[in-house]
Every structure is written in structure tokens, then in C-alpha cells.
Amino acid sequence: MKKVTKPTYIKLYEQILKSIETKEYSVSQKLPSENELAKIFDVNRHTVRQALSLLKDKGFIYTLKGKGNFISNIKVPYSISDKSSYSSKILDLGYEPKTKLLSSNIIEPNEDIAKNLNLSKKLKVIELKLLRYANDLPISVSYSYFDAFIYRDIINHLDLEPFSLYKILNKCYPNLEITKVSTVFESLVAKNELSELLMMPSNSPILAASTLSKDQEGNYIEYGTSYFRGDTCKIKVDLI
Numbered sequence: 001m002k003k004v005t006k007p008t009y010i011k012l013y014e015q016i017l018k019s020i021e022t023k024e025y026s027v028s029q030k031l032p033s034e035n036e037l038a039k040i041f042d043v044n045r046h047t048v049r050q051a052l053s054l055l056k057d058k059g060f061i062y063t064l065k066g067k068g069n070f071i072s073n074i075k076v077p078y079s080i081s082d083k084s085s086y087s088s089k090i091l092d093l094g095y096e097p098k099t100k101l102l103s104s105n106i107i108e109p110n111e112d113i114a115k116n117l118n119l120s121k122k123l124k125v126i127e128l129k130l131l132r133y134a135n136d137l138p139i140s141v142s143y144s145y146f147d148a149f150i151y152r153d154i155i156n157h158l159d160l161e162p163f164s165l166y167k168i169l170n171k172c173y174p175n176l177e178i179t180k181v182s183t184v185f186e187s188l189v190a191k192n193e194l195s196e197l198l199m200m201p202s203n204s205p206i207l208a209a210s211t212l213s214k215d216q217e218g219n220y221i222e223y224g225t226s227y228f229r230g231d232t233c234k235i236k237v238d239l240i
Helices: 008-021 034-041 045-057 086-092 111-116 152-157 165-172 192-197
Strands: 061-064 068-071 076-079 097-107 125-134 137-147 179-189 205-214 220-229 233-236
Touching: 008 034, 008 045, 034 045, 045 061, 045 068, 111 220, 125 152, 137 192, 152 165
Parallel strands: 076 233
Antiparallel strands: 061 068, 097 125, 125 137, 137 220, 179 205, 205 220
């Protein structure tokens, strides 16, 4: 039987992947350039490009335009009961957090939003669309909704730098205590917009977490859904 030989780019893909799995490259470390990899493995740049493309499709690396390719094996725990901010959780993991406000609007809520916030559909809500990063890797796209009358002061503080929804709420409502009361998880595939924002191929797996929060008096504060890259999120459940 004739022995089937693997294409060179597959062999290179496997070699680089092995280096990633054995921690030769650390989390978020920049990979050598295409030229450098071509010299290291004695192959042409086209072969390197094919291997890197496969690594990217599989979610092992991500590309920052003008900067290069980076290792993407970051795991961010989503805690159901944790009250800490996104930034503090990312810092605790040793990563560099960043949140970008993509848009802010005052809209009429759909049936799902109105029901979860216990609002009439005639009342308006604030919609915030956020893109969150860890070490420049986009981790999640989040949509957060608040009663536009009760929490109207949020709109006046969206220019806070660096942006932090946690700090905005604390600044506007210092006596407010926020507690998650429910989280619903759903496994989905990323469509075009989410794929582009999260820098991943279309139809890649994502985890949707829809969360409802109340204040210390039992009033509804926030309802929202976060869409996480499937290769970067793990769920933490505190039972005590």
C-alpha cells in the first residue's frame, strides 16, 4: 500500500500546535513573523501562511492587524455569582482588560427585554453594546439594558476612560448593590457581525449568557446577553 504523505503545511501546523500545547509559546505571546517561521522550518512563506490560516481557523491563534499573530489559549471564567467587575477578574488572571463601547441607544424594548425588566413596552430602555478584551483578544460582545428613566444618569457618564460599566454604575449610584439573580446559557454559532467583532471564523461556537440582576431591595436593574468566544470561556459555579 502506498504511504500517504501529509502536505507540508499540515506538518508545519502540527509542529506549531505542539509548541503551543507544550507551552513553548505562552498565552498571548506573539508568534514569529511569516518570514521568521519560513527560515526556522525551512519552508516557503505560502506554506507558513497556510499553516497559520489553519491555526487561526481552529482558534489556536488570532491576528491583530499590523501587529502579527498571537496565541489565543486564554480561558476566562464566567462566574454566575461573582459581583466583581470584568476588569478586576481579568486582572486577577494576569491579563490586560479593556472594554470598548460600541454603541449606546435609547430604544423601545422588545418583549423579552420588557418582560425581564418588568417594564411596559411603552417605556424606553438604555441599550449599551460593549466589546470586551483580554490582552487585545476580543472575548465577548455584550448587550446591556436598563430602565431609561431610572438609570438615565448612565448616559451622561459614558465618556469615562478607561470605559468600565461597573465604575459608571458605582459613580452614578454609589449606594446601589447589584446581584445576579439568574443566568441562562445557550450554545450558538457566530454569525457575520459577531464573527468579525470576535475575530473568529463564521459559524464558530459561541456561548451566550443572558443575565438578570436586581438591587438590594429586589428591584430589577439590568438585563443583558453576553456572547463569548467558545474557546476562551469557562463557567464557574460557586455552590457556597
